[in-house]
Amino acid sequence: MEVIKSQSFKDMKIGPLIIALGTFDGIHLGHQKVIKLAEKISKEENIPSAVYTFSPHPLKVIKPAIAPDYLLSESQKIELISKLGIDYYLQQEFTSAFSQLDYRRFVEEYLIKGLQVKHIVVGEDFKLGSRGMGSIEKLRELAREFKFSITGIKNVEEHGNRVSSTLIRKLISLGKVKEVPEYLGRYYRLKGQVIHGFSRGKKIVGYPTANLKTAVNYVLPPRGVYACYVYYRAEKYKGIVNFGVNPTFSNNRYSIEVHIYNFNKNIYGEDLCIELVDFIRGEMTFASIKELSAQIKEDILYTARLLC
Numbered sequence: 001m002e003v004i005k006s007q008s009f010k011d012m013k014i015g016p017l018i019i020a021l022g023t024f025d026g027i028h029l030g031h032q033k034v035i036k037l038a039e040k041i042s043k044e045e046n047i048p049s050a051v052y053t054f055s056p057h058p059l060k061v062i063k064p065a066i067a068p069d070y071l072l073s074e075s076q077k078i079e080l081i082s083k084l085g086i087d088y089y090l091q092q093e094f095t096s097a098f099s100q101l102d103y104r105r106f107v108e109e110y111l112i113k114g115l116q117v118k119h120i121v122v123g124e125d126f127k128l129g130s131r132g133m134g135s136i137e138k139l140r141e142l143a144r145e146f147k148f149s150i151t152g153i154k155n156v157e158e159h160g161n162r163v164s165s166t167l168i169r170k171l172i173s174l175g176k177v178k179e180v181p182e183y184l185g186r187y188y189r190l191k192g193q194v195i196h197g198f199s200r201g202k203k204i205v206g207y208p209t210a211n212l213k214t215a216v217n218y219v220l221p222p223r224g225v226y227a228c229y230v231y232y233r234a235e236k237y238k239g240i241v242n243f244g245v246n247p248t249f250s251n252n253r254y255s256i257e258v259h260i261y262n263f264n265k266n267i268y269g270e271d272l273c274i275e276l277v278d279f280i281r282g283e284m285t286f287a288s289i290k291e292l293s294a295q296i297k298e299d300i301l302y303t304a305r306l307l308c
């Protein structure tokens with residue numbers, strides 16, 4: 001898959017293309033259906049496929065106060081889209097000027113004249129352009145005028161809920177990580193680099209932990225302990241991760257730290273990916289380090305049985 005990032009795809013002569021359009025933070029079950037259909041049409045018509053997406057998240061520019069944190073880093077998003085067989089990843093830099101572009105000009109100048117788009121796939125309630133004026137009905141009118149095709153996919157739902165990035169963010173922020181795969185299609189994954197903590201884990205508490213500096217500002221679950229799988233250099237391990245400020249100690253600093261089972265390598269500076277499987281307990285303040293260590297021991301035994 002070719003990755004192209006640009007402020008304007010107006011003059012980018014890479015078409016004709018079949019595109020899936022949207023923000024796509026998560027690549028959840030709804031997104032996957034949209035992208036897979038674009039890929040299928042691309043094969044049938046023998047025209048390359050593209051995912052046309054925006055970065056940063058449009059709300060970071062339009063309404064920063066309510067802009068969400070991310071479900072995916074850029075590299076995770078690119079990897080997932082590439083696995084769906086798409087030919088081009090087109091990342092539109094979402095600037096304030098771009099946010100004011102109305103949907104008609106965007107379609108005409110960027111998609112039709114620029115990229116020579118032949119078919120657009122979106123969700124049926126997708127809204128495009130300045131103030132979200134470009135509904136699927138409006139896009140259908142433009143499709144007739146500019147002679148391209150458009151497919152609006154019926155909402156993918158699970159348990160009566162429309163699958164959306166917003167819903168998945170909410171589940172995570174409520175600690176309901178176990179329910180996430182039903183909408184996301186996989187466990188929620190956070191990627192990061194192992195950095196130095198206070199070096200208390202192994203020496204004082206008795207359990208070594210890898211402190212993670214995340215690749216992006218991920219949506220975070222409530223402070224506490226979670227069962228997880230850990231990926232290190234393509235190997236999968238069981239793990240237990242603590243999100244919090246370690247209130248038992250006085251020098252508080254927010255950290256994401258994971259204890260990997262049966263593992264004793266020095267991995268400072270290396271990349272890890274953790275998959276959140278289940279909530280174990282909230283973060284607690286212990287009267288002594290001995291009590292904290294005893295609780296962690298119990299957490300580790302309990303979590304080992306839970307992960308298979």
Ligand SMILES: Cc1cc2nc3c(=O)[nH]c(=O)nc-3n(C[C@H](O)[C@H](O)[C@H](O)COP(=O)(O)O)c2cc1C
Pocket residue numbers: 196197198199200201202205207209211225240241242245246247248249257258259282283284285286292296299300
């Ligand atoms: C499974 C697990 C559970 C933890 N639970 C708590 C907790 O409830 N309260 C707390 O103060 N610290 C908790 N910790 C954090 C320890 O205090 C932490 O590992 C220690 O401070 C090491 O920090 P460092 O990596 O900065 O050296 C937990 C750590 C792990 C691995």
Ligand SMILES: Nc1ncnc2c1ncn2[C@@H]1O[C@H](COP(=O)(O)OP(=O)(O)OP(=O)(O)O)[C@@H](O)[C@H]1O
Pocket residue numbers: 021022023024025029030031033034121122123124125126127153154155156157162163164165166167
């Ligand atoms: N559940 C779904 N079913 C079908 N299509 C969907 C679904 N969710 C999103 N889409 C479509 O996938 C594309 C990308 O979605 P986008 O990221 O913009 O929205 P979203 O997942 O609903 O996120 P948010 O919750 O932030 O609105 C859009 O075309 C959108 O309409």
